Amino acid sequence: MNILVVEDDRRIASFLERGLAAEGYHVSVERDGRDGLERIRADSFDLVILDRMLPYIDGMEVCRVIREENLPTLILMLTAKDSLQDKIEGLKGGADDYISKPFAFDELLARIVALRRRGGTEQPKLLRAGDIVLDAAAHRVSKAGTPLQLTLKEFELLAYLMVNADKVVSRQRLLSSVWDYGYDPGTKIVDVYIRYLRKKIDSADAPSLIQTIRGVGYMMTRQ
Template sequence: MRILVVEDEVKMAGLLKRGLEEEGYAVDLHRTGQDGVWAAAENPYDAIVLDVMLPDVDGFEVCRQIRAGGHWAPVLMLTARTAVADRVAGLDAGADDYLTKPFSFSELLARLRALVRRGAGERPAVLRTGDLALDPASRRVTRGGVAIELTAKELALLELFMRRPGEVLSRSRIIEHVWDFGYDGVSNVVDVYVRYLREKIDRPFRRDTIETVRGSGYRLRDERFP
């Protein structure tokens, strides 16, 4: 069994790696969120142990990126925070279980064994708004049953919108989620890619799905309900 551990605290990381290896697991250890995302994309893990507090991006975002990439190894999140809201955030991000620090290593092992027995998660639900559909597993987009070809960035942008229908998303927030770099207030990359998306998902179908909210950003028209 191969386990990915994403934990930046040196002592905890060492204890996890040594303890899991003593139990017979092969362990890959990474100390940053982005390294964890990369590793999950490159290797077929049986389970992932993911800390919430990481030096670059938090564990919630790491989990979202792993799931968005179509990787469904079960995720056990670790955190020192006990708030229910944090637990809910982890589960909403795609985690399968949640363990609060401090914890006993025997409990972590028991939870990992349960996750490994359960195996990879179920195929995620198709995202829909009106007749526009995006399948996160196959990365397929259709409108009214017609397939639409999107680039990787266009797809990531559309998925961000479709996971937050009706919500105004600022340019800085979009850049952080899709491009993962700081917004300098000058780059027009968001506007360019929104235009690309409109040319593919709206214009051929005479629709206006992505709305410009002047001075604020963009919003996907919520067509889930009449």
């Protein structure tokens, strides 16, 4: 799972970064609302842990823009404001959940798991890349109208790449998001499954839909 922490308190940001990384999550940190919003627009995150009180652009405005622009990420708002009205405003503003400071790390982890389980942002029903069409709801994939038989992990890997089409996705992010693995520099499982997918979705007379970005990871092209 790819998580962005937007928190201006360096102590809290460092604590979250180290703690979540130790749990196997891929974590990035930004320390103000302006940089946080730019990062969310540029990259793909499964979850944003968003402080409400931020420099330049506050968390409520960042949350509003994320929802207005339909950026596909869950939002867990983190704040020192703990009144009922503040929580209501945060949830109405587009947050998927709301946790008050100070908080127990175990509670934060439990909320992340709950958010991931229920999902927060609606993905497109049909994903397309070249002549490949993936129907997430029906769990079907076809190539030029012909159904493809994929294993569960092949399907999940393809879906993740198609959701992030035309964006470079690192091997570590794929490990975290598709396999729930922490950092393991020795594993070749991502590369192995990419080979499996290429054999099933690529055409012999055309470039691969999944490009290798040397030293980084892979990118699915829409073509």
